[in-house]
Amino acid sequence: MAKFISIFNNKGGVGKTNLTWNIADSLAEKGKNVLLIDYDPQCNLSIAMLGTEKFKSLVSNPAAKTIRAFLQGYLQSTGPGKIHTHTGPHTNTKVKIVAGDFWLNVYSDALNVGNDLLTGNGISKFTAIRTLEHTLNQDGENFDYVIIDLPPSFGGLVRSALYSSDYLIIPCTSDTFSEYCISLIAQMLPQFINDWNTGIQRFKQNNYGSADFDHIGKPKFSGWIFNGYDTRSGKKLRADQAHENNIEQAIQRLVKTLSAEIKNYNAVIDDHEKDYSLGGVEDMNVIIQNSLWQNIPASKLANHQQVKSLTGDKQKWSLEQLNLIQKIKTQIETISDNIISKLV
Template sequence: MLGAEPFKALVASASIPKTIRSFLQGYLQNTGPGPIDVYKGPSTNPNVHLVAGDFWLNVYSDALSVGNDLLTGNGIAKFVALRTLERKLSEEGCDYDYVLIDLPPSFGGLVRSALYSSDYLVIPCTSDTFSEYCIGLIAQMLPQFVADWQNGLVRFKANNYGSVEYDQFGRPVFAGWVFNGFDTRDGKLLRADDAHFQNITKAIDRLTQALVSSITVYDPVVHKAGSSLLGKIEDMNVLIQNSLWQNIPAAKLDKHQQVKDLTGGKSSWSDAQKRLIVSIRNQIDDIAKAVISKL
């Protein structure tokens, strides 16, 4: 979103890059949160601020100890550092309606930290068997994550009498899912993609039931059953490459020529590609409207 060269400049700008690392580094050195730098991408909405990611996050993830930090309550602040980041930005005059956190498909410390910091959880599902399988894993792991947080919170409060600053964290609510990466013909899902869609829908229903039955300290789902689909985004094909190469949202690519390769040669979009861009734009808008209206 920032572009390759601007991002490289941020990473190489100082001994501690002006990425998310500059804020989190102090947590590992027990000096507290560091400075926060926010940016605007060349093609992002003026109301959007970006905190640049960093591969160093793997180091932070490895340093998060469920046993020593979370379950003992001694390092609980490390697991909700992103809420501290949000609060510090608010104190500096940056108030946001939505904060979006993009995560890898894993269950490591970094994902735990983001879940504990989040109000809602949205699951993107690709048209394949792995998504169905991973939804089942979420049904198993999320209740355990919540139980671990509750245990750590009890330990923390036992040593910090009257503290309520973490009481509302560690309560991620399943808000819905997005189906993506499918193909259509005459406006309908291809047979294989439709089969995956039906299987994932059933897996999501099982997830909802598992969360409701396993998590009792708060209401863990927005929709009890049947209405948790936030929207669909079909396979973008060559659009996704151009979006990355040109740092332009896929939904806005029809305002630009396509790049054939990284040597810079450009050409016009075909009529079919233009229709796909318009379709993608409408699908993304529909998801945004669903998020705004349901959450």
């Protein structure tokens, strides 16, 4: 059975998309089948993995081969539509993606908490991702992980993804806002779960004995990732270390809050180290730019030349850059190993 993971932080610029892509590729390199859901209207994950031209061809088609094709029927009361999955030119072929679409803004606006969720009448809109994976499973496609890339907001798309997810991973960067946004998640997630429970209760009043949604709507906080820090002389800069310490304290407060306020299930995984860290990835500098330009996961860039500019001029990586690529590869592998071992 697939494990559903939301990678989310209310703060933008924490590397959600890049981490989602690279972690998925690393999991696939370890033999896992991964389905990526680009649930962000900005569609950065789709563009990064598939390339600009391929993505343009998907969204410009009148019958767009994006997530819109599947979701639009929910708004037209015709039920879910056709599912299109795609693979990237340089990403492991065990990773498939349901491409995003700018139209997701429309779907987000249509996810009405009052009319759809709290009344229990539109639960299916909020669990569409589960239906998508179940449909693929019935068609013979099996996945070990479904990983969802999300916008930096607390809107309907995020609610929908969290209700469909088994696990929540929070990426953080070295700044005060990451710490602050962890506290916002601690406030908002219990409210989201309370709304879900209210909706399910109302749903069951009109659907006696139904257990269709009993196993979902129970996301567990499963860890955080420290992303984009700098190292000099083999250790983190003092400022980055200070921010990391503050984030660790915010994570402990998050764990305490979720454990205290969410009563109907255990909202935090059992982490034996009790630090809830899944690992970290240091600042990629020019590596990330090249990764996006060439649609190549960062850990695989050593096998390709560096692109100097969008004009296409190429040159060899320096020894220092090759060492950084290898370090990033190792760091991503550590995170994927922890996901495999901890999210059980």
